[in-house]
Structures are given as structure tokens and as C-alpha cells.
Amino acid sequence: MGENLKCSNCENPATVHLTQIINNKIIKVDLCEACAQAKGVMNPEGFSLADLLGQTQLVERSEDQALQCPACGLKTADFRRSGRMGCSVCFSVFAPLLRPVLVDMHVGCSHKGKTPELVLNRQSAVARLERLEQALEQAISDEAYEDAAKYRDQIKTLKSNAATLEYSQS
Amino acid sequence: MIESLLQSDNAELTRNSQKSSPVVLSTRLRLARNLVGVPFPERATMAQRRDILAKCAAHLSSLAKLEQGNFFKISDLSDLEKQVLVERHLISRELCESHPGSGVYIDKDQTCSVMINEEDHLRIQFLKSGFRLKSVWKQINCFDSELESDLDIAFDAEFGYLTACPTNLGTGLRASVMMHLPGLVLSGQMERVARAVNQLGITVRGLFGEGSDATGHVFQISNQQTLGEKEEDIIERLGNVLKTVIDHEVNARYKRLEDNSAKLLDHIGRAYGLLRNAHVLTSTEAMHHLSLLRLAVDFGMLPEAMRVDIDRFFIESQPGHVQFAANKGIEPDARDVCRATMLRKELSALPSLDFDKVIDLP
Numbered sequence: 001m002g003e004n005l006k007c008s009n010c011e012n013p014a015t016v017h018l019t020q021i022i023n024n025k026i027i028k029v030d031l032c033e034a035c036a037q038a039k040g041v042m043n044p045e046g047f048s049l050a051d052l053l054g055q056t057q058l059v060e061r062s063e064d065q066a067l068q069c070p071a072c073g074l075k076t077a078d079f080r081r082s083g084r085m086g087c088s089v090c091f092s093v094f095a096p097l098l099r100p101v102l103v104d105m106h107v108g109c110s111h112k113g114k115t116p117e118l119v120l121n122r123q124s125a126v127a128r129l130e131r132l133e134q135a136l137e138q139a140i141s142d143e144a145y146e147d148a149a150k151y152r153d154q155i156k157t158l159k160s161n162a163a164t165l166e167y168s169q170s
Numbered sequence: 171m172i173e174s175l176l177q178s179d180n181a182e183l184t185r186n187s188q189k190s191s192p193v194v195l196s197t198r199l200r201l202a203r204n205l206v207g208v209p210f211p212e213r214a215t216m217a218q219r220r221d222i223l224a225k226c227a228a229h230l231s232s233l234a235k236l237e238q239g240n241f242f243k244i245s246d247l248s249d250l251e252k253q254v255l256v257e258r259h260l261i262s263r264e265l266c267e268s269h270p271g272s273g274v275y276i277d278k279d280q281t282c283s284v285m286i287n288e289e290d291h292l293r294i295q296f297l298k299s300g301f302r303l304k305s306v307w308k309q310i311n312c313f314d315s316e317l318e319s320d321l322d323i324a325f326d327a328e329f330g331y332l333t334a335c336p337t338n339l340g341t342g343l344r345a346s347v348m349m350h351l352p353g354l355v356l357s358g359q360m361e362r363v364a365r366a367v368n369q370l371g372i373t374v375r376g377l378f379g380e381g382s383d384a385t386g387h388v389f390q391i392s393n394q395q396t397l398g399e400k401e402e403d404i405i406e407r408l409g410n411v412l413k414t415v416i417d418h419e420v421n422a423r424y425k426r427l428e429d430n431s432a433k434l435l436d437h438i439g440r441a442y443g444l445l446r447n448a449h450v451l452t453s454t455e456a457m458h459h460l461s462l463l464r465l466a467v468d469f470g471m472l473p474e475a476m477r478v479d480i481d482r483f484f485i486e487s488q489p490g491h492v493q494f495a496a497n498k499g500i501e502p503d504a505r506d507v508c509r510a511t512m513l514r515k516e517l518s519a520l521p522s523l524d525f526d527k528v529i530d531l532p
Contacts, residue, residue, distance in 0.1 A: 113330060
């Protein structure tokens with residue numbers, strides 16, 4: 001290392017050089033011995049260069065800058081810092097950022113195991129019910145009473161099926 | 171609050187004499203699950219956390235498995251009580267440090283515990299003594315399916331069960347086997363074995379998980395990956411690797427005996443003498459000597475029935491348990507005296523080591 005690098009934190013010569021790759025993005029930091037100790041870099045567990053640099057110095061890809069979960073408010077920067085999702089809605093929002101992370105983490109990128117049939121049936125029943133109720137309202141306002149009767153019957157059947165699935169509104 | 175748990179005669183880890191086996195102490199499976207429509211615990215508000223806790227606790231109390239079980243709010247437990255539950259592997263350190271609004275349901279046999287508002291809304295754990303990955307999977311799978319009847323569990327066709335940390339996505343399954351590996355440690359092979367299994371996507375950690383050291387030659391070995399494989403395949407793969415580890419361990423023990431029986435038997439003999447006579451014992455020291463006593467049982471030098479007791483002493487020698495037994499928080503020095511007293515008393519009726527059992531071995 002012939003270059004005379006200065007510590008990113010103070011002006012002393014840097015003796016600790018770190019490289020971390022997150023989502024195919026290379027982050028480099030140079031620190032002096034004292035700053036490295038102070039920032040806990042010597043313990044490789046549980047620290048991230050992203051934290052060290054502060055978000056401002058991170059060059060973010062333009063496409064993921066604006067992401068934010070409408071349900072819990074998690075932002076791209078939050079995800080990059082903590083590596084955690086905020087709620088179940090986050091997964092559809094952050095899927096493009098998540099997929100590359102999963103490649104190195106797991107055996108495959110898509111789920112092959114158990115599915116919660118009961119929950120999925122219940123959820124699809126709820127979605128169908130919502131669609132039918134909308135259609136019913138529309139039919140009534142259009143004075144299409146034959147259609148309305150049909151939708152009303154379908155809703156009735158669905159609700160009685162849902163009851164056997166121990167349908168619960170959460 | 172937890173006295174009844176400790177005095178229970180049915181506790182899986184400390185009383186199950188039928189299932190105790192050489193090399194493998196226990197099998198533990200956990201599933202991470204979350205509810206839809208509410209942020210994960212770390213991002214949930216206090217009110218949301220309380221709601222989740224109330225809702226999950228109410229549903230759990232209706233399940234047959236948890237009948238006569240105990241529910242504890244973490245905020246109601248003292249530090250010492252939490253430590254005792256951690257030492258019994260019934261709750262995690264993370265749960266102890268979590269914000270208010272978290273709790274745990276523990277069944278009466280202490281085989282099943284469900285943590286609420288740890289890193290995920292629900293962390294279901296089944297724990298059994300012995301090497302029983304497949305049967306424990308069957309049990310936890312049934313239990314998990316029962317939860318679905320009343321709780322809207324977050325699931326996605328691509329990512330599987332949704333979890334706060336991407337490392338648990340997919341199945342949310344962590345299968346972990348607690349192994350006693352004195353042969354590999356004493357012959358200096360443990361690091362090599364750990365590195366080899368690591369390359370197969372399997373993690374080796376100390377007795378109390380991340381960052382803990384392997385006191386008592388006890389290791390937790392578990393799957394690292396949770397996404398992209400069926401639960402049965404994860405378990406099969408882990409099981410196959412562990413069978414190889416068991417073979418290596420058994421070979422290492424006999425090789426050690428063959429190469430230098432005097433030294434190994436001396437270690438065991440000293441451990442026996444020390445545990446029965448010492449008046450001051452640190453937990454590390456106690457674990458080390460208990461490990462050698464367990465090895466003696468596996469060699470046939472002590473009766474088989476002793477193994478489950480030794481496994482119990484592994485747990486009861488931990489700092490939290492020693493203090494709990496003394497009925498107060500006590501300083502480490504006093505703890506070491508209490509620990510030695512407990513072990514001297516427990517081991518006073520121990521039969522002599524039957525060295526003849528190993529003299530004739532090939």
C-alpha cells in the first residue's frame with residue numbers, strides 16, 4: 001500500500017482499510033488505528049460500513065432512492081442500514097432490492113416449502129367478497145336488479161363457506 | 171413467577187431419561203411467523219405491540235398443546251428469572267432485551283415455547299432431548315397449522331413466510347441440534363469440522379448461541395438457509411451432516427482412548443474426583459468436568475441412567491440457576507461455592523468409575 005491515505009474520520013494517516021460489498025456495491029473506508037478502535041471496526045461482527053459512512057456518502061442507485069413502504073413508512077435508507085423489513089407490505093415495495101441480497105444468503109430465491117392453505121383460502125375469500133360487494137353496489141346503482149340478485153347469492157354462499165373456514169376479520 | 175416451571179417433574183431437558191443419548195443432547199426447531207396488517211415488532215408502536223401480544227396470547231391459550239401452560243409478560247419477570255429461562259433455552263436473549271409488550275407462552279412439559287414480539291411477531295420453538303429432527307418437525311408443523319385457524323399469518327408466494335430479517339425468509343425454520351463433542355475438541359479437530367460443515371450451509375455455535383463459547387464441549391449446530399428448500403429437505407440435509415459429525419466424534423473418542431488411554435482416563439478420573447470434592451467451582455470449570463463425566467457414561471464407565479442427571483447439572487450449574495436456587499442474587503464468588511456444594515451433594519451417591527469397561531476396548 002504505497003498510497004498515503006488519510007483517515008476518513010480525522011487527518012491522521014490511515015492504517016486500517018476496509019472494503020464491504022453490499023448489493024454488488026463496493027464501499028471502501030480508510031481509518032487510522034484510533035478511529036478504527038473507537039468505531040468498533042476491530043470486531044467484525046455487527047457493524048456495517050454503511051453505518052460508518054453515514055448515509056450521505058453512500059451513492060444510491062437512482063431507481064431505489066424514492067422507495068418507501070406506504071404501510072409502515074420504511075425507507076430505502078432504513079432497509080440498507082438495518083437490513084430488516086418493517087412489515088409484510090414492505091416485501092412488495094422492496095422486492096427489487098431484496099432479491100439480490102437473497103441470492104447469496106439462501107439456497108434458492110423462491111419459496112418451496114409449506115404454504116398456509118387456511119390463511120390463503122381465507123384471504124382469497126376476503127378479496128373475492130370485496131369484488132362481489134363492489135359489483136353488487138354497481139349493479140344496484142345501474143338498476144340491473146337481475147345481476148344484483150346474482151351477486152347477492154354469490155356473496156351469501158361465499159360468506160357461509162368462509163364461516164366454515166373460521167373466517168376472522170383481523 | 172417461574173418456580174412451578176423449575177420444580178416441574180416433566181421438564182423435557184432436565185427429566186426425560188428415556189431419550190438421553192450419547193453425543194446428541196437435544197433437538198430444537200423454531201419457526202418465525204408474522205401477522206399481516208401490522209408492522210413487525212421493531213417498527214410497531216407500543217399500542218400495536220400490546221394488541222399483538224393480547225391477540226396472540228388469547229389464541230395460544232385456546233390450543234390444546236398449551237393447556238396448563240404458562241404465559242409470562244417479559245416486563246413482569248425479574249432479570250434473574252429471565253436469565254433462568256434463557257439458560258433453559260425457553261426464551262432468547264433478544265426477547266429479554268426487547269421493548270415492553272413482549273411475552274412468552276411455555277407448555278407444561280417445557281417442550282414448546284412461543285415468544286411473542288421478539289424479532290418477529292411469533293417465534294415458535296419445540297425442544298426435545300435426543301436426536302429427533304423428523305418427529306419434532308412433525309409436531310411443530312401441526313402446531314403451526316393450528317395457529318393459522320385464527321391468525322392471519324403473513325405469507326408471499328415468492329418469499330414464503332415473511333420475516334423481519336431476510337435471513338429467516340421462506341420456511342422461517344431454524345433446526346438446531348445440541349451436540350456434545352469432547353472427542354473432536356480434545357483431539358483438536360473441532361475447528362476443521364466446523365469449517366467443513368460451514369461450507370455446507372450449516373452453522374456451529376456455542377451452548378448459548380451467537381457469540382457464546384463452547385463450554386462443556388457443547389455446540390449448537392443448525393441450518394443457515396431457510397429459503398429455496400422444503401422444510402423436509404432442510405432437515406434431511408442437516409440430519410445427514412450431523413450423522414457424519416456423530417461418526418467423527420465417536421471415532422475421535424475411541425482414537426483418543428487407543429492412542430493415549432492413560433491421559434484420557436486420567437482426565438475423566440480427575441473430573442470425577444473434582445466434582446465430588448471441590449468446594450469452589452466456576453461454571454466453566456463445572457461444565458468442563460461434567461462434560462468428561464458424560465463421556466464416562468458414554469464409555470460405559472458409569473450407569474446409563476446418569477446421563478440425564480448430568481444433562482440437568484449442565485443447566486443447573488449455570489449462573490442464573492445457581493442464584494435462583496440460592497433464592498437471591500449472589501456475587502460470582504459465592505455462586506462458585508453454592509455450585510460446588512450442589513454438585514457435591516448431587517454426586518455423593520455416584521458409583522465408582524468402572525475403568526475395566528474401557529481397558530478391553532480394541
